[in-house]
Every structure is written in C-alpha cells, then in structure tokens.
Amino acid sequence: MELHQQYPVRLRINGQDRTFNVESWVTLLDLLRERAGMTGTKKGCDQGQCGACTVLVDGRRINSCLTLAVMQDGKEITTVEGLAQGQDLHPLQQAFIECDAFQCGYCTPGQLCSAVGLMNEGQATSRDDVRELMSGNICRCGAYPQIADAVIQVMDLRKNAGGDQPAFTIGAVLA
Amino acid sequence: MNPFTFTQARDLDGVLAALNAGQARPVAGGTNLLDLMKEGVMRPSQLVDINGLDLDQVESDEQGGLLLGALARNADTAYHGLVRERFPLLSSAILAGASPQLRNMASNGGNLMQRTRCVYFYDIGTACNKREPGTGCPAKEGVNRQHAILGTSESCIATHPSDMCVALRALDATVHVQSSSGKRQIPFADFHRLPADHPEIDNTLQPGELITHITVPQADRFMAHSAYIKVRDRLSYAFALVSVAAALDLAADGTIKEARIALGGVAHKPWRIEAAEQQLSGHAAGEDVFASAADAILQGARGYGQNDFKLTLARNAIVQALTTAVRGTDAASGGERHPEGDRA
Numbered sequence: 001m002e003l004h005q006q007y008p009v010r011l012r013i014n015g016q017d018r019t020f021n022v023e024s025w026v027t028l029l030d031l032l033r034e035r036a037g038m039t040g041t042k043k044g045c046d047q048g049q050c051g052a053c054t055v056l057v058d059g060r061r062i063n064s065c066l067t068l069a070v071m072q073d074g075k076e077i078t079t080v081e082g083l084a085q086g087q088d089l090h091p092l093q094q095a096f097i098e099c100d101a102f103q104c105g106y107c108t109p110g111q112l113c114s115a116v117g118l119m120n121e122g123q124a125t126s127r128d129d130v131r132e133l134m135s136g137n138i139c140r141c142g143a144y145p146q147i148a149d150a151v152i153q154v155m156d157l158r159k160n161a162g163g164d165q166p167a168f169t170i171g172a173v174l175a
Numbered sequence: 176m177n178p179f180t181f182t183q184a185r186d187l188d189g190v191l192a193a194l195n196a197g198q199a200r201p202v203a204g205g206t207n208l209l210d211l212m213k214e215g216v217m218r219p220s221q222l223v224d225i226n227g228l229d230l231d232q233v234e235s236d237e238q239g240g241l242l243l244g245a246l247a248r249n250a251d252t253a254y255h256g257l258v259r260e261r262f263p264l265l266s267s268a269i270l271a272g273a274s275p276q277l278r279n280m281a282s283n284g285g286n287l288m289q290r291t292r293c294v295y296f297y298d299i300g301t302a303c304n305k306r307e308p309g310t311g312c313p314a315k316e317g318v319n320r321q322h323a324i325l326g327t328s329e330s331c332i333a334t335h336p337s338d339m340c341v342a343l344r345a346l347d348a349t350v351h352v353q354s355s356s357g358k359r360q361i362p363f364a365d366f367h368r369l370p371a372d373h374p375e376i377d378n379t380l381q382p383g384e385l386i387t388h389i390t391v392p393q394a395d396r397f398m399a400h401s402a403y404i405k406v407r408d409r410l411s412y413a414f415a416l417v418s419v420a421a422a423l424d425l426a427a428d429g430t431i432k433e434a435r436i437a438l439g440g441v442a443h444k445p446w447r448i449e450a451a452e453q454q455l456s457g458h459a460a461g462e463d464v465f466a467s468a469a470d471a472i473l474q475g476a477r478g479y480g481q482n483d484f485k486l487t488l489a490r491n492a493i494v495q496a497l498t499t500a501v502r503g504t505d506a507a508s509g510g511e512r513h514p515e516g517d518r519a
Binding site for chain 2: 004005007023024025027046047048051054060061062063066067068070071073114117118121123131132133135136137
C-alpha cells in the first residue's frame with residue numbers, strides 16, 4: 001500500500017484542543033466526522049450546495065466540506081455539539097423545537113450553525129433578510145417558514161416594523 | 176481527490192517561486208478548486224495555501240478608487256462600509272452570488288478564477304473541449320439552459336459564472352498580478368477571454384502569475400443610480416440565467432450623462448458593449464432608449480435550443496436593470512430585492 005504524507009493539524013473543537021495527523025486531501029468535514037468522532041455535522045452533497053456541513057470557524061459559518069483540514073490549522077471550530085451549555089440548549093436549539101423547525105432533522109445541525117453565524121454577522125434586520133441569509137441551507141422537508149420563525153424569534157426581529165410580514169405574491173425572480 | 180502535497184505559504188516571494196516552478200496551484204477559499212478536485216476535473220499535484228499572505232485589504236486609494244486585496248473575502252468586501260456606500264453595484268453583485276457560507280470563504284482573487292459550471296465540464300464521463308481539448312462540446316446540442324448566447328465558438332458555449340465580475344467589468348476594474356519576473360496590470364475587459372479555439376484557457380493570467388489585488392476607479396457619479404438584477408431558476412443561491420449590472424450618471428433633468436451596462440450568464444466573460452452605452456448618452460432615460468441599447472448589446476446573440484429564451488430574457492433584464500437604476504440605488508436593494516417575499 002502506498003503511504004501518503006501525514007500533516008499535523010491542531011484545532012480547538014468546541015473548546016477542546018485536539019491534534020490530528022491527516023492526509024492533505026482530508027476535508028474539515030471528514031476530519032470532524034471520521035477522526036474527531038463529531039458526527040453531528042452532516043455530509044449532505046459534499047460539494048457546497050446543501051449547507052448540511054456548516055460549522056463555525058473562529059465564529060464565521062463556512063461549508064466544512066469545501067475546506068481542507070490542513071487549511072484550518074490553529075483555528076477554533078464550533079459544531080452543533082458545541083452549541084448547548086451543558087444541559088441548557090442554545091436559544092436557537094430551543095426555538096427550533098418551539099417553532100417545529102425540522103422534520104427529519106438531517107439538515108438541522110447545519111441550519112443551527114448557519115443561524116448562529118447569521119446572528120454573528122449582524123446583517124439581518126427583517127424576515128426577508130433572514131430567508132435570504134439562510135438560503136445556503138437546504139431543507140428537503142421544507143421547514144423553511146418555521147426555520148425563519150425560529151431565527152426571527154431568537155433575534156427578536158418581530159418588533160421591527162415591516163420586519164415580519166410574509167407576502168405570497170408569485171412573480172419574477174430577481175436578485 | 177487525487178493525492179497532492181500541501182504547503183502553507185509564508186511570503187509572496189515563496190509563493191511566486193513555487194508557481195514559477197510549474198506544478199503548484201494556489202488555494203485561498205478553495206470553494207471551487209476543491210469541488211473540482213473532488214470531481215476529478217482538476218488534479219493539481221501541489222497546493223500552496225496562500226491565506227497567510229498580507230493581501231486582504233479593502234480600502235480607498237487617494238483618488239477615491241477602491242483597492243481590493245485578492246485574499247479579502249467576498250463577504251467582507253460586500254459588507255465593507257466603503258464598498259456599500261461608494262460602490263453599491265459591486266456590493267449588490269457579490270451578495271447576489273453563492274451563499275453566506277461560501278461568501279465567507281471565497282476570496283476576491285478566487286472569484287475571478289472560478290470556472291464554468293457547465294455540466295459537461297464537471298462530468299468527467301463526457302466530452303468537453305474545456306476539460307479535454309479536442310474531445311468535443313456536447314452542450315451545443317445537449318443540456319444548455321445555462322449556456323452562452325454571445326461570443327460562443329464551435330468549441331465551447333460555456334459561461335463565466337461570477338456575479339462579482341459583472342460589476343467589476345461595468346466599473347472598469349483592473350486586475351493586478353505578480354510573478355517572479357515582475358508586476359503587470361490587466362484591464363478587466365482583457366482578463367477573461369472568449370473561448371474561440373482554446374476554451375481550455377479561461378483568462379489571460381500567465382503561468383507563474385498570481386492575482387495580488389483588484390482596483391476599481393472612483394465611481395461616485397454612479398452611486399445614486401445603480402442596480403444589479405439577477406434572474407435565476409430559484410430565488411436565491413443559484414447561478415444566473417441572465418444578470419445585468421447597470422450604472423447611470425444622470426443630470427438633474429434626468430438626461431443620461433454616462434451609462435454602464437454589463438451582463439452575466441450570457442458569455443464566457445462578462446459581456447459589455449461600450450458603443451451601446453455611448454448611444455444612451457445625452458438622451459432622456461426611458462424604456463425606448465433602453466430597449467434600443469439592449470438590442471445593440473445583444474447584436475449577434477444566438478440560442479442553442481434550451482437557452483433560446485435568454486435572448487428575450489436578456490433584453491428585458493437590461494431594460495429592467497436600467498429602469499431600476501433610474502429609480503435609484505436604494506430601490507434596487509434591501510426591501511425590494513425579493514418582491515416575492517416568503518414564497519421560496
């Protein structure tokens with residue numbers, strides 16, 4: 001068997017310092033799932049189209065399937081396993097339950113990490129913004145309205161005038 | 176992915192030396208390159224991670240222009256106060272592309288270097304002149320809904336997929352590149368190329384060269400009247416069928432002093448016909464003059480079957496983008512960006 005060079009990767013995953021030796025082509029997603037035992041992060045499409053693999057790197061949401069583990073050396077990674085504080089769920093996790101924001105649950109870890117990233121970014125001020133800025137996460141069960149509800153609830157956007165008035169007009173698709 | 180060696184670059188000279196040696200490929204965000212490597216479309220034997228280089232600036236130059244480091248992330252560029260306020264067309268275009276996660280990862284240099292999303296290019300089980308020169312182009316008579324209607328060749332009808340690049344073309348940006356033998360500036364118009372007989376070559380970057388930054392000349396006169404319209408198969412997170420970057424400099428009485436119009440989703444490079452813009456100068460803004468400018472831009476356009484609709488769609492999108500720009504930049508973004516509201 002051909003032996004391939006191993007590269008050291010140091011990561012702080014959900015507050016724990018970990019060191020790995022991986023081949024160059026191991027993605028962050030595969031490292032998390034196969035080497036770190038953190039299977040909360042899901043492999044959906046493995047090509048950046050579904051968002052199921054979304055994690056936070058130094059607080060920013062990214063697709064962990066489209067980055068190499070070796071490129072994230074020294075970074076702080078937060079996965080869905082790192083959102084709760086002990087037995088206390090993250091407010092978004094609680095809101096997803098209250099708003100019925102999932103059915104099968106496969107996309108949920110990515111949705112949750114993406115929503116945390118969205119809140120960190122601070123760009124969303126309305127329901128439309130939340131929907132647009134959650135569009136990198138596909139939900140095949142179609143829980144989109146409830147997912148937006150959960151995020152809006154936690155961000156307390158309902159109080160914004162015009163911020164939560166869904167319209168149902170079918171028309172041209174524009175940017 | 177194919178096996179490859181990986182190095183983390185510490186300085187620009189080291190990267191340029193590695194590129195000069197011939198085998199190394201730079202990686203920044205990796206969002207397109209790693210995807211292509213997973214599909215076996217690209218198989219570099221050596222990756223150089225250039226994220227450690229000091230090339231992440233988003234700043235103004237002395238003349239009020241914009242300097243974008245090649246490693247500044249798309250999201251950081253689009254949300255930067257300077258870009259939002261003074262180059263709203265660029266901000267809108269970037270935010271119309273990809274997803275928030277991808278924009279957090281993707282670099283400005285990488286956005287220029289991204290490759291077509293033609294399904295035949297991506298599928299190594301099919302022929303493709305861009306991937307394997309000389310094998311043919313099944314897209315011409317195949318699945319071509321996304322494909323080009325302008326500047327195509329017998330060899331290739333692929334499109335360049337970027338939104339950001341459409342705005343950069345409209346705003347006359349310059350690409351700054353460097354190699355072991357020196358620096359060079361490439362006008363944006365000359366950076367991407369048409370496929371002609373060599374569709375395997377996307378752009379005029381030479382072997383050994385690295386994009387270091389992108390500059391955009393001062394564009395304050397377009398601040399109040401610019402719009403990026405993107406028409407796609409779903410509301411968000413999809414490549415353009417047609418996109419239009421429009422910027423107008425209007426006199427107080429509504430006369431057009433200067434117009435800029437660039438199209439995405441229709442060619443192997445952002446499409447811009449300066450003569451059509453000049454034809455608008457001195458006229459009052461209105462649907463008739465916009466439609467005749469659209470006809471001038473689309474002269475010579477042809478469909479390949481599934482994308483025939485793009486001829487009409489592009490004409491309408493140009494008129495709509497210009498009409499929206501007249502109404503004002505604020506109307507082109509924010510609340511009206513998604514007229515369908517909660518539909519998706």
